[in-house]
Amino acid sequence: MNNHKKSFSIRDLENLSGIKAHTIRIWEKRYNLLSPERTRTNIRSYSVTSLQKLLNVTLLYNGGYKISKIAKIPEKNIPLLVREIIADSKSKNHSISAFKLAMINFDQSLFTKTYNGLLTDRSFGEIFRDIFIPLLKELGMLWQTDTISAAHEHFISCLIKQKIVINTEKLQHIEPVNKDKIFVPFLPENEIHDIGLLYLNYEIVLRGYKSIYLGQTVPMENLVDTMKYFDNLHFVSYLTVVPTKDKINGYIKDFATMTKGYTNPNLWLLGRQTQHIVEKTLPDFVKIFTSMDQVIERL
Structure with a gap:
């Protein structure tokens, strides 16, 4: 069954394009740029084709x-001009708009072309922090308001993950040079939102540290195995959804119990759920970070 969203409100178009609904109505009336359908109560409804055109x-x-x-431009020529602009422009706003267009059209080649254009004068880290992070935040809001479908979000998220993995892999053939810390990036059981963790892993490897990347939904007892092999481990986790508000402090307490016999435990935490941590009860080895940049500065 195809569950992709097929019709959009004028508010959806405003959210996706950044053009105010009032302006969209003027463009329709004065320039006949869009031809919405109307419900029985005279509410505008736009097709995917109309959204793509806008x-x-x-x-x-x-x-x-x-x-x-x-x-006045023939409709068939508009996408060609758009691709020329994307190829020539490296601005943040143009790039984010191009990535959104690629998402709506499920257009991997447009995503790749836009990304490769950015690489001509930006590092991967700059692209991720300056372009991908604002894009992902915006897409999160669009998904929550039902402006885009889950399929759109998954499509663009997976393409971004691919770029993180590819750039991390380029660094992994180099022997780690910093020996004072070994990092273990992981997500708690049932936590699957891993883009932030994947990028932190890239930054860890970039700075010459050994990383034992465990990834999504890792039961706490599975972390014990890493402690059998290495000293001075630094566990890093990005808490987006779990542990939930009522369980997160218990999770940290269980982690402290698990690492009780370990010489030098370290747990670095960031993400939305950390706001529910009672910091006055935190063990000394737990560090809370309010942003990815804070973690990167600490590396």
Whole structure:
């Protein structure tokens, strides 16, 4: 069954394009750029094709084209002009718009072309922090408001994950040079949101540390095995959904019990759920970070 979203409200179009609903209505009336269907109560409803066209028009408009000129361009030529702009422009806003267009169209080649264009004058780390993080935050809000479907979010998230993994793999053939710490990035059991953790793993490896990446949904008892082989382990976890508010302090207490016989335990935590941690009861070996940048600075 195809569960992709097939119709969009004018508010959806505003959220995705950044163009105010009032302006969209003017463009419809004055330039006939979009032709929405209407419900019995006269509420506008837009197809995927209309959304795609608006995103293309927005890219041209933000690229310096006047809306009156865009309205005169043959419809089949608009995507070609958009790709030219994407190829020539390295701006943050253009790139985010291009990635959103790639997401809506499930267009991997557009994603890759936009990404490769950014690589000409940015490092991967700069692309992730300056482009991907704002994009992911925006897409999270769009998904929560039902503007985009889960399929769209998964598509773009998986492409970003691929880039993190590829760039991490390029570094992994180099022997670690920093021996004072060994990192164990992991997510607690039932936590599957791993983009942040994947990127932290990239930064760890980039800085010459050994990383034992365990990934998603790791039962706590499985962490014991790593402690049998290495001293001075630093466990790192990104808590987005679990442990839940009522369980997170118990989780840390259980972790302290598990590592009681270990010489030098360290647990670094960040993510939304850390706001529920009672810091005055924290063991000394637990460090809470409010942002990814804080963790990177500590490495």
